[in-house]
Structure formats: structure tokens, C-alpha cells
Amino acid sequence: MSHTFEIWAVIVFALIAANLPFINERLFIVGPRRQPKVLGWRLLELLLMAALSFGVGALLEASIGQRQPQTWQFFAAAGCLFLTFAFPGFVWRYLRRQPYQGNE
Structure with missing residues (x-):
């Protein structure tokens, strides 16, 4: 595998993993189904x-080779990037307009 492919594979994996808690109603993807799953569970899954x-x-x-030591700045930036990756799933789950249900 080339290094470029490995980098893109990690990015695509992170993009999919960041959105899974918002599109899936099961606990930790394979657990029992919760309807509706509360935001706390989704945030724990996101973490x-x-x-x-x-x-x-x-x-x-x-x-690939020797791992580089990472400091807190790396993890802060990577965490913000992961939250940015999760934004489409959050919008789909919480901010999109729900279909009209009639006079309830």
C-alpha cells in the first residue's frame, strides 16, 4: 500500500466513524436498538x-515506520477535525426539518 492510500484510508475511516453515532439507533453500532437514542449516548459513541x-x-x-511523538496540540486539532467530520451527521439527526405529522 502506498502512503497516500493509507492517509486517505484513515481520513475516510474517520469520516464514516464520526457520522455513525448519528445515523445508527443501536448502541455502539451492534448493541440493542434504542428508539430514540439520547444525545448523551451519541456523544459517548462519538468519543x-x-x-x-x-x-x-x-x-x-x-x-509505515517510526511513530512520531504527539503532544496535546495534535490531539486538540485532531479532535476538532473529528467534530467537523461529525457535523453532517449531527445536522441530519437534529437540525433537518422533520416531516409534518398532522394536528397532534
Whole structure:
């Protein structure tokens, strides 16, 4: 695998992982179905998906060669990027207009 492909694979993985909590009603993707799943569960899943994405990135970096030491600035920027990746799923779940349900 080329390094460019590995970089894009991590980015695509992070993009999908960031949106999964908002498009899936199951706990941690495979758990029992919750209808509706509350925002707290979604944020916990988002945090765990971010950690999983960081782990996948670290594993791929280690497979390429020596891993570079990361400081808090890296994790702050990566966390903000992950939240940016999650924005489409958040908009789809919470900000889109719901269909009209009649006179309820």
C-alpha cells in the first residue's frame, strides 16, 4: 500500500466513524436498538469512535515506520477535525426539518 492510500484510508475511516453515532439507533453500532437514542449516548459513541480512529491512525503510522511523538496540540486539532467530520451527521439527526405529522 502506498502512503497516500493509507492517509486517505484513515481520513475516510474517520469520516464514516464520526457520522455513525448519528445515523445508527443501536448502541455502539451492534448493541440493542434504542428508539430514540439520547444525545448523551451519541456523544459517548462519538468519543469512542474518535479514540478508535486515532488508534487506527497510530497503527498505520507505526506500520509505515517510526511513530512520531504527539503532544496535546495534535490531539486538540485532531479532535476538532473529528467534530467537523461529525457535523453532517449531527445536522441530519437534529437540525433537518422533520416531516409534518398532522394536528397532534
